Amino acid sequence: MPVDLDELLSPMHTAVVTMECQRGVIGDMASMGGLRDVMLDRGAIDTGARLCAGARAAEVPVVHCLAHFREDRAGSVANCRMLAASAKMSEQTGGLLIGSESAQVIQEFDPQPSDIEIARWHGMSPFMGTSLDQTLRNLGVTTVVAAGVSLNVGVMGLVINAVDLGYQVVLAGDAVAGIPADYGDAVMDNTMAFLTTMVTVDDIVARWE
Secondary structure (H helix, E strand, O other): OOOOHHHHOOOOOEEEEEEOOEOOOOOOOOOOHHHHHHHHHHOHHHHHHHHHHHHHHOOOOEEEEEEOEOOOOOOOOOOOHHHHHHHHHHHHHOOOEOOOHHHOEOHHHOOOOOOEEEEEOOOOOOOOOOOHHHHHHHOOOOEEEEEEEOOOOHHHHHHHHHHHOOOEEEEEEEEEEOOOHHHHHHHHHHHHHHHOEEEOHHHHHHOOO
């Protein structure tokens, strides 16, 4: 079925939603260097920055989904290997603590006061236990443009939950990554292609100019 991108991406009902684009995840304080390296190799940080800037210029909401943790980890639980590894890493590096520099949105995205930040203390999906869904609905959003990391888990959770909640999802295909890189590509081809409309950042921003 042909997709009308102009209608799908209309600023009247679209929001950009970034996933864990934080200094301690893919930025200058990254504790998971491999993921940052893949984002840099793909140019995905630069394209993500263009996506955010283009959205702001068109008055499209930019929503950053962040992982934050209390120092005592209260309210969080390490109930899978990934969360256990994250908890151990936080203990060693002090990363992603509430109010810390590592928990901030990456500098390349030039976060602005108009941006909305929604943090979670637990789980893998930005919709679970947060106000993300209600915030998007209050903004009149029906199309979510997803960007960030990672295709392995976080972006996948964002996309699946958004689809389950009734949103149309556009994946900014050159502003996402997974590790290893070829696995991320396989997720794009074999999963995201069936759940989202995959578009480049240039094509997305062109609809807003």
